[in-house]
Amino acid sequence: MRKPFMFGLRFKLTLLIEGMIVLLVLVTGVITTFREKKALEVELHKRGLALASDLAQFTTRPLLSRDLPTLRRFVNHSTAQEYVRYVMVVDPQGRVVMHSDLAEVGKRLDDLSLGVGACPGGYRRVSTHLPEPKEMHCDLAVPITVETARLGTIRLGYSYMAVEKEIDLARRQIVLIGVVTILIGGVIAYSLASFIAAPIKRMIAATEAVADGNLKPYLFVDRNDEVGLLSSSFNKMAAELEKHRLHLENLVRDRTVELETTNGKLKQEIVERELTQEKLMQSRERLRDLALHLQSIREEEAKRIAREIHDELGQTLTAIKFDLHWLDSKLSMDPGLLHEKIQKMSGLIDATAKTVRRIASELRPGILDDFGLSAAMEWQAREFADRVGIACAFTAEPETIVLDPKRSVAVFRIFQEALTNVARHARATAVTIDLTETETTLELVVRDNGIGISEEQILTSRSFGVIGMHERVNHLNGTFSIHGAPRTGTTVKVRIPKEKRSC
Numbered sequence: 001m002r003k004p005f006m007f008g009l010r011f012k013l014t015l016l017i018e019g020m021i022v023l024l025v026l027v028t029g030v031i032t033t034f035r036e037k038k039a040l041e042v043e044l045h046k047r048g049l050a051l052a053s054d055l056a057q058f059t060t061r062p063l064l065s066r067d068l069p070t071l072r073r074f075v076n077h078s079t080a081q082e083y084v085r086y087v088m089v090v091d092p093q094g095r096v097v098m099h100s101d102l103a104e105v106g107k108r109l110d111d112l113s114l115g116v117g118a119c120p121g122g123y124r125r126v127s128t129h130l131p132e133p134k135e136m137h138c139d140l141a142v143p144i145t146v147e148t149a150r151l152g153t154i155r156l157g158y159s160y161m162a163v164e165k166e167i168d169l170a171r172r173q174i175v176l177i178g179v180v181t182i183l184i185g186g187v188i189a190y191s192l193a194s195f196i197a198a199p200i201k202r203m204i205a206a207t208e209a210v211a212d213g214n215l216k217p218y219l220f221v222d223r224n225d226e227v228g229l230l231s232s233s234f235n236k237m238a239a240e241l242e243k244h245r246l247h248l249e250n251l252v253r254d255r256t257v258e259l260e261t262t263n264g265k266l267k268q269e270i271v272e273r274e275l276t277q278e279k280l281m282q283s284r285e286r287l288r289d290l291a292l293h294l295q296s297i298r299e300e301e302a303k304r305i306a307r308e309i310h311d312e313l314g315q316t317l318t319a320i321k322f323d324l325h326w327l328d329s330k331l332s333m334d335p336g337l338l339h340e341k342i343q344k345m346s347g348l349i350d351a352t353a354k355t356v357r358r359i360a361s362e363l364r365p366g367i368l369d370d371f372g373l374s375a376a377m378e379w380q381a382r383e384f385a386d387r388v389g390i391a392c393a394f395t396a397e398p399e400t401i402v403l404d405p406k407r408s409v410a411v412f413r414i415f416q417e418a419l420t421n422v423a424r425h426a427r428a429t430a431v432t433i434d435l436t437e438t439e440t441t442l443e444l445v446v447r448d449n450g451i452g453i454s455e456e457q458i459l460t461s462r463s464f465g466v467i468g469m470h471e472r473v474n475h476l477n478g479t480f481s482i483h484g485a486p487r488t489g490t491t492v493k494v495r496i497p498k499e500k501r502s503c
Helices: 009-058 060-065 068-079 161-211 226-261 266-330 335-363 366-371 373-388 405-426 455-459 464-475
Strands: 084-090 096-099 124-129 136-146 149-159 391-397 430-437 441-448 479-485 489-497
Touching: 009 060, 009 068, 009 136, 009 149, 009 161, 009 335, 060 068, 060 136, 060 149, 068 084, 068 096, 161 226, 226 266, 266 335, 366 373, 366 405, 373 391, 373 405, 373 430, 405 430, 405 441, 405 464, 405 489, 464 479, 464 489
Parallel strands: 391 430
Antiparallel strands: 084 096, 084 149, 124 136, 136 149, 430 441, 441 489, 479 489
């Protein structure tokens, strides 16, 4: 039996869809948090400026009359507000008239400009850090004026702790929503992947059962698409195979009865035996042709599925990438951070597109149809070396070899099976591949420096890979040989005749 895949199609599709959901949740959470922070900072400035403006109006009369106790009461009342860290009243010369910390009264301020840039309404603001305690705050200034005369300035320190608490609460909510979304997305992704992969797995199991001689598998796929049509065709084919087998068994049974009742007619018995033998051989040829036809159907279906995965998912990912570029050109807040995040998203989409192309290539390498046999084998050798870590040296004579589709697919699949055997059993560190084309034949030689295959391993009925290569070569009227020895490696040699071209 064929060994199960470590990571099947359902797992890969689930991982792909879930990865895109996680990426979307992460990016949405970061953008939402950033926007929430900006909105809260604006609200913080509005609150602080409103408080400072009210205090500037209330302190006009006490400042004119030099009523310091009243100024002290207003300052203390403002300082008692939540998140207000200090309040001071400064005269036009920069001297502190009143401060929430009385030790600061009478001192002069060096910085009368209070930062750079004006806020709406003629106010200005600047952000700095207090020495003690060290926390982020906003230093706001509002002028105290009577008509056109400026009596001084109200300076108020408003803490960012309010913003940080709101941001922390919003971040927790976003994380909770993100976790729930990821879990729900995982269930949806698994269900979708199962819907796609389940009928394919059943087809593989039914096909293996037919290959093992069980001609009674019934494949039920209740789908009104190509998969359902393929399931129906498979069931018809299996029914026809079973019908032919029962017919042959009945023939053999009838012939046996005739032989037992006509012992005296030896000549007639010999003739009947020869006829029966001929029919048996013809039936075996028909079964072999049917099996090869089944392989051809599987190849065509793999080619179609690979094309759909490459085209549909590839187009979707490209559309997402274009949307990201559009989003990158439209967003204006903190363009550096957003641009960096969008670039990371674009990189992940490129990696996902690469994964889609790799899955499509595993099902059916498009390079075989587009550039010919030698180019496809050279690509497969590089892929094998990168994936397994076994050095591959590929040579083709001539450099470009293009055969008819039937021979190209057969030789390429034989080459893939040979590399698979090297990876699984040979314990090799290097493989050499020689592909030679003459006027009449094509020869493929694959050599490794592994432990070597034994004669017992070649002849065992469980060597499905060797049997499959042998059957493909026989179908093309070619020759196949495999031999090896301990510590000298294994050599696989295939020679097939080229298709005769009509003038």
